Each structure stands twice: as C-alpha cells, then as structure tokens.
Amino acid sequence: MATPTREGSLQAPTRHALDWKNPEFYNEDAVLHEMERVFDLCHGCRRCVSLCNSFPTLFDLVDESSTMEVDGVDKKDYWKVVDHCYLCDLCYMTKCPYIPPHEWNIDFPHLMLRAKAVKFKQGETKLRDKILSSTDLVGSLAGIPVVSGVVNAMNQNATFRKGLEKVLGVHPDAKIPSYHSDTGRKRVSRLHVAEGQAVPAGRTTGKVAIFATCYGNRNEPHIVEDLAKVFAHNAMPVTLLDKEQCCGVPKLELGDLESVAAAKDVNIPAMMKLINEGWDIVGPVPSCVLMFKQELPLMFPDDADVQTVKGRIFDPFEYLMLRHKEGKLNTDFKKPLGKVSYHTSCHLRVQNIGYKTRELLELVPDTKLELLERCSGHDGTYAVKSEFHDISIKICRPLFGKVNQAKPDYYGSDCPMAGHQIESGLDEGMPPPTHPLTMLRIAYGL
Incomplete structure (x- = not known):
C-alpha cells in the first residue's frame, strides 16, 4: 500500500467531473477492479464505519472472508455494498482523508454511482425502484382530486400496506408521504407575491423564484407556501418557475443518468429564463438544491447554463442569512x-x-x-x-x-x-x- 503524501493531504479538496458519457464508464470489469482498489483502502482505514450501512457491510464481508482481506471477498458481494449507498456524500465531505487531490483519489459516492449506473444499464434494476423514483408520474396521478384522498387513506390501511409489500416491496411500517391536489405551486400562485421592488444585498438580487420540487409541490405543499410567505415578509418579490420537473435525484440514486439528463433539459432552461431576468432560484428541499449545486455541474462541466445555475440557486436559510449579513433580514x-x-x-x-x-x-x-x-x-x-x-x-x-x-x-x-x-x-x-x-x-x- 502506498504511503500518502503530506502535500496531497493538505491541498484543498477537489471533485472530478463524472465521465458518464464515456462507454468505459459502464465497463463492469473496470468498475469491479476500481471497487476492489477502493474497498482495500477503506478496509485499511475504517474511518467511515459509523456512517451508512455500506461500510459495515463491506467490513463484515472482509472480516468473514477466508483471507480477512478484500481479495477474499467474492466480487458478486460487492453489489451488497453498492445497494446500501444512498449517495449522502458524507464520507467524501466529512470523513475521508484520501479524496482528490490525494494520490489515492477516492470518491466513494461517485464510485457507487458508477456501479449503480452499470447495474441500471444492464437492466438489473427492480420495477419497484423504477416506480418509486418516478416521482413526477406517481405524484401527478396520486395528486388528482378525489384520487389523492383515496391514495392517502389506503396508505394508512394495514391490510393494503401488507399487500403493497408483497407487490412492490414497500415496508408496511414505513411512512409514506401524503399526496395533495392543492399543490405548492397553486398555493404560491394564490398569494400574489411577485410584485414589489427588489433590493439587492451581497450575492442576492432580492428577487426569488421558487423551485417547488416534486416533493414540496405534491407531498408537503405547505412548506412551499411557507417559503413564499417568509420571503414576501422580508420584502422580496417571489415567483415560480414557468414549469419544472423532478430535480433528478431519485433517478441519480438509481443510476439512471439519461433520465437525470432529461430532467436537466427541462429545469435548466426554465431557471435560466428567470436568472436572465434578474431572479435567484431557491428550493425548499436540500437534496434538490444540491443536485443543481453539485451533481449536475459534475455531470455537465462544459454546460455554461448548468454552471450559471450552480451559482444562482440557494438553500432558503442560506439566502436569508446572506441578506442578514447585509442588514436586510426582517x-x-x-x-x-x-x-x-x-x-x-x-x-x-x-x-x-x-x-x-x-x-x-x-x-x-x-x-x-x-x-x-x-x-x-x-x-x-x-x-x-x-x-x-x-x-x-x-x-x-x-x-x-x-x-x-x-x-x-x-x-x-x-x-x-x-x-x-x-x-x-x-x-x-x-x-x-x-x-x-x-x-x-x-x-x-x-
């Protein structure tokens, strides 16, 4: 095992672009080889054992193998580690000392993403997972008036939930979000909060366009409404994107990168239209904001519009505190x-x-x-x-x-x-x- 260089450890972390359009990205043998390399380094460190279940799964596989090293683990079992990774990114951002520019060049979440993409490309993704990640489709159907009431009632029914587990593999005790026909976008539209004089402060224009997100729009519309009310109370004009789609996070976690790209092709132009008119973008769900701040820019490093959105989309409290720094928070x-x-x-x-x-x-x-x-x-x-x-x-x-x-x-x-x-x-x-x-x-x- 190579000795880490001190210089590599002290330099600022960097993240490599995701080379997902390269056919080699989907080469299973290459992915397994890279997993073996990274798993061996993770096994020697074990700093991330307290995070998600990917790491305990990996370390148990190693400790129970014939050699008690990664070379004793059946490569078929590597996929058990992949299945437990939900791309939270904490291992990369808060734990791993070997991320780029360190010579060991470990990006565990994006290695797991690549493995998921291989699995998806090979057609090994469950129908259950495809349905659960199709949030726009499920939300639009379940959110139809009357239908939403029936769906919500059925999801609270123990007998129905047991049947749902048999058919789709959804745990009967898991909390399933409610669906609403009175969506977040409808509620914001009724508030008429787009009018008013914008006051720039620091990086903020003082004009906010809400990316409602599929979850905020259909499942908890009151959060989107509260966002609009709070920003309007801070004397900021508030509007909505002309149209929007799921940010793409559920499909990203599935390894369905083409669907992520398709969602990008809807959302980025809608955001850019408003950005060019002087609006900033704010979204109420952290994973959705992170998609535009990190994942899409790494998937599309040469797309100028994606990079522009990266710098103009904000978490709500990030935005308000930026304005507070300039004395503009109520x-x-x-x-x-x-x-x-x-x-x-x-x-x-x-x-x-x-x-x-x-x-x-x-x-x-x-x-x-x-x-x-x-x-x-x-x-x-x-x-x-x-x-x-x-x-x-x-x-x-x-x-x-x-x-x-x-x-x-x-x-x-x-x-x-x-x-x-x-x-x-x-x-x-x-x-x-x-x-x-x-x-x-x-x-x-x-």
Missing part, C-alpha cells in the same frame, strides 16, 4: 419557539454553507436550539424499501433518543422526509415534525 419576530430539536440533513451539510438554519432560528428571542447532526437513514426511497427499512431505523435510532429525551416544543429537519423518519420512532403523544420554514413563519406571526 428580525421583528412575534413569537418565541421555545425548545427546538433541529436536525440538519446530510445533503444540506455537504453544501458547505454552514449551519444557516440554526443561525437564523437562534435569532428568534426565547428560543433554545439543539443541533442534531446524525443521519436519519431515510434518503427518500431507501427507508421505505422492505429490505432496508429496519436498517434505516437503526441508523436513525440515536435521533429518536435525542428528541424523546428533549421533549421539545418543536422538532424538524430541513429535509421533510428526515423529519418524518424521526417522527416514526418517537414516544406516543409527540407531535408531528415542523419544518424549519414553518417554524420561521410561526416566529414571524404569519
């Missing part, structure tokens, strides 16, 4: 929040913007906030799948204990799905989660 709060258990999601942490949600909520008088940094283990679809649900709950268990012990007035996560994952393990009588944007709206007295 700090006239009407209601304290009391004790708050706030979970910062993985896809927010890896944006490297700091704890902006915590910083803003702590500005509210008589508010005491406890920061929860553990992974919830949800990842959108991982926690609902029968074979992974129990593991996801195990990952989330420390968060259950923290919130149960604190008995806060409010608890929640920037990732609404993580909030509901935490809810699933709380003591009886605990209220549902409250999204930080909703907390902020409450604090403003709106």
Whole structure:
C-alpha cells in the first residue's frame, strides 16, 4: 500500500467531473477492479464505519472472508455494498482523508454511482425502484382530486400496506408521504407575491423564484407556501418557475443518468429564463438544491447554463442569512419557539454553507436550539424499501433518543422526509415534525 503524501493531504479538496458519457464508464470489469482498489483502502482505514450501512457491510464481508482481506471477498458481494449507498456524500465531505487531490483519489459516492449506473444499464434494476423514483408520474396521478384522498387513506390501511409489500416491496411500517391536489405551486400562485421592488444585498438580487420540487409541490405543499410567505415578509418579490420537473435525484440514486439528463433539459432552461431576468432560484428541499449545486455541474462541466445555475440557486436559510449579513433580514419576530430539536440533513451539510438554519432560528428571542447532526437513514426511497427499512431505523435510532429525551416544543429537519423518519420512532403523544420554514413563519406571526 502506498504511503500518502503530506502535500496531497493538505491541498484543498477537489471533485472530478463524472465521465458518464464515456462507454468505459459502464465497463463492469473496470468498475469491479476500481471497487476492489477502493474497498482495500477503506478496509485499511475504517474511518467511515459509523456512517451508512455500506461500510459495515463491506467490513463484515472482509472480516468473514477466508483471507480477512478484500481479495477474499467474492466480487458478486460487492453489489451488497453498492445497494446500501444512498449517495449522502458524507464520507467524501466529512470523513475521508484520501479524496482528490490525494494520490489515492477516492470518491466513494461517485464510485457507487458508477456501479449503480452499470447495474441500471444492464437492466438489473427492480420495477419497484423504477416506480418509486418516478416521482413526477406517481405524484401527478396520486395528486388528482378525489384520487389523492383515496391514495392517502389506503396508505394508512394495514391490510393494503401488507399487500403493497408483497407487490412492490414497500415496508408496511414505513411512512409514506401524503399526496395533495392543492399543490405548492397553486398555493404560491394564490398569494400574489411577485410584485414589489427588489433590493439587492451581497450575492442576492432580492428577487426569488421558487423551485417547488416534486416533493414540496405534491407531498408537503405547505412548506412551499411557507417559503413564499417568509420571503414576501422580508420584502422580496417571489415567483415560480414557468414549469419544472423532478430535480433528478431519485433517478441519480438509481443510476439512471439519461433520465437525470432529461430532467436537466427541462429545469435548466426554465431557471435560466428567470436568472436572465434578474431572479435567484431557491428550493425548499436540500437534496434538490444540491443536485443543481453539485451533481449536475459534475455531470455537465462544459454546460455554461448548468454552471450559471450552480451559482444562482440557494438553500432558503442560506439566502436569508446572506441578506442578514447585509442588514436586510426582517428580525421583528412575534413569537418565541421555545425548545427546538433541529436536525440538519446530510445533503444540506455537504453544501458547505454552514449551519444557516440554526443561525437564523437562534435569532428568534426565547428560543433554545439543539443541533442534531446524525443521519436519519431515510434518503427518500431507501427507508421505505422492505429490505432496508429496519436498517434505516437503526441508523436513525440515536435521533429518536435525542428528541424523546428533549421533549421539545418543536422538532424538524430541513429535509421533510428526515423529519418524518424521526417522527416514526418517537414516544406516543409527540407531535408531528415542523419544518424549519414553518417554524420561521410561526416566529414571524404569519
């Protein structure tokens, strides 16, 4: 094993573009060879054992092999490691000392993504996974008036859920989001908040276009509505993209990169139209914002529009705190929040913007906030799948204990799905989660 150079360890981290259009990207033998190289280095380090279940799975395979080294692991079992990776990126951003420009050049999440892409290209992806990742299609059908009520009722029915597990492999105890015909986009349109005079501050134009996201639009439209109300209360014109599609994260996690590209071809032009008119883009779901800040720019490094959007899309609290730095945040709060258990999601942490949600909520008088940094283990679809649900709950268990012990007035996560994952393990009588944007709206007295 090579000795790491000190110079490589001290240089600023970098990320290589994803060479996904190269036919060699889908060469299974090459992918397996690279997995063997990286797995051997991970086995020698084991720093990431406390993160997702990919690493315990890998280390167990090694420790139970005949040689107790990676060369003793059957390459067919490599795919077990891949299946447990939900591309949270924490191993790359917070744990691994061997990321580029280090000579060992480890990018574990993107290696797992490449492996998933190989699996998808070979037609080995389950129908269940294709359906669960087709969020626009499922949401548009389940969100039809009357139909949404039936779907929501059936998803709460124990008998139906057992049948759903047999047919689709969706765990009967997993929380499934509700569907709404009164979407987030409809609610924002009714608010008429596009008017007003924009006041630039720092990097912000003071004009905000909301990328509602498929989840925010169909599953928790009140979050999108609260975002619009909070920004309008801060004297900013707010509008919507003319049209939008799923950001592509569910398809990315499936390895379906062509579908990610197709979604990009809808969303980027819609965003660029507004950016060229002086609007900034804000999205309420961290994974969706990260898609445009990181994954698409790495997939399309030569696309000027993708790179422009990268610099003009923001997390809501990042945006508000940028304006606070310039004295443009409304700090006239009407209601304290009391004790708050706030979970910062993985896809927010890896944006490297700091704890902006915590910083803003702590500005509210008589508010005491406890920061929860553990992974919830949800990842959108991982926690609902029968074979992974129990593991996801195990990952989330420390968060259950923290919130149960604190008995806060409010608890929640920037990732609404993580909030509901935490809810699933709380003591009886605990209220549902409250999204930080909703907390902020409450604090403003709106």
